[in-house]
Amino acid sequence: MTATPDLWHHYGRNRAANDPDVPAAFSWTRDQHTGPGVEALGDIAGAVVADLGAGPARHAAHLAVRHQPARVDAIDASPAQHAMACGLYGGLTPRLHLVHAGAVDHLRAHPDTYDVAYAVFGAPDFTDPRVLLPEAARALRPGGRLVFSTLAHYRGGSPAEIDVIPSSAPAKLPDGRAATLTRWVLRAYVWAKLLEAAGLADVTVEEFPAVGGGLGTLLVSASR
Numbered sequence: 001m002t003a004t005p006d007l008w009h010h011y012g013r014n015r016a017a018n019d020p021d022v023p024a025a026f027s028w029t030r031d032q033h034t035g036p037g038v039e040a041l042g043d044i045a046g047a048v049v050a051d052l053g054a055g056p057a058r059h060a061a062h063l064a065v066r067h068q069p070a071r072v073d074a075i076d077a078s079p080a081q082h083a084m085a086c087g088l089y090g091g092l093t094p095r096l097h098l099v100h101a102g103a104v105d106h107l108r109a110h111p112d113t114y115d116v117a118y119a120v121f122g123a124p125d126f127t128d129p130r131v132l133l134p135e136a137a138r139a140l141r142p143g144g145r146l147v148f149s150t151l152a153h154y155r156g157g158s159p160a161e162i163d164v165i166p167s168s169a170p171a172k173l174p175d176g177r178a179a180t181l182t183r184w185v186l187r188a189y190v191w192a193k194l195l196e197a198a199g200l201a202d203v204t205v206e207e208f209p210a211v212g213g214g215l216g217t218l219l220v221s222a223s224r
């Protein structure tokens with residue numbers, strides 16, 4: 001059997017080597033200057049929180065160190081990202097729990113568990129939302145919130161999809177060769193319909209435009 005290559009092997013590697021500190025702030029966008037910060041999650045003191053597609057777990061580490069959650073589960077399917085997170089922030093247990101798993105499987109195994117589930121360009125971007133969002137809804141406690149940032153448009157500026165169809169995005173194999181991965185880049189109203197179909201309510205989608213050649217971002221929020 002051939003193992004699936006890890007398309008996230010290179011992500012965040014330079015920063016991990018040069019800037020291992022727990023970030024001082026929580027940003028939903030890639031330019032770090034626009035949009036709300038941690039307040040978009042609501043008050044997470046004492047809350048059980050999940051980061052879906054945590055990568056090196058910088059956001060989760062920030063929450064664990066600065067915002068007194070009961071626990072943050074930083075979930076990532078990539079062996080390389082999970083290993084990076086363990087190297088950077090493995091010492092932040094028990095408040096930060098680093099989980100090597102696919103988000104769908106993890107959420108399915110943890111119904112009625114989370115007060116807040118969030119993602120920063122994480123699992124909702126790279127997983128069929130018709131599968132992921134219903135599992136996220138079931139994994140929330142009643143009244144719990146799902147919040148995530150995602151692309152408002154394609155990297156080249158083309159508009160997002162008006163239907164639930166995935167696209168191919170460039171990626172790199174661990175040996176540096178080019179590959180592709182599947183990414184969902186959807187309009188705000190498409191996300192809203194998907195969240196409602198998943199059984200979530202109070203759906204809001206805010207758009208933060210691209211700044212200085214950066215990427216336009218949607219901040220999507222809903223509650224159970």
Ligand SMILES: C[S@@+](CC[C@H](N)C(=O)[O-])C[C@H]1O[C@@H](n2cnc3c(N)ncnc32)[C@H](O)[C@@H]1O
Nearest residue numbers: 053054055076077078102103120122123126127
């Ligand atoms: C663009 S990175 C973002 C990482 C992190 N949220 C950040 O802002 O630095 C996307 C991450 O999502 C993870 N991911 C994608 N789909 C996933 C899934 N279904 N379950 C768990 N992790 C997933 C990838 O392994 C990758 O680490």
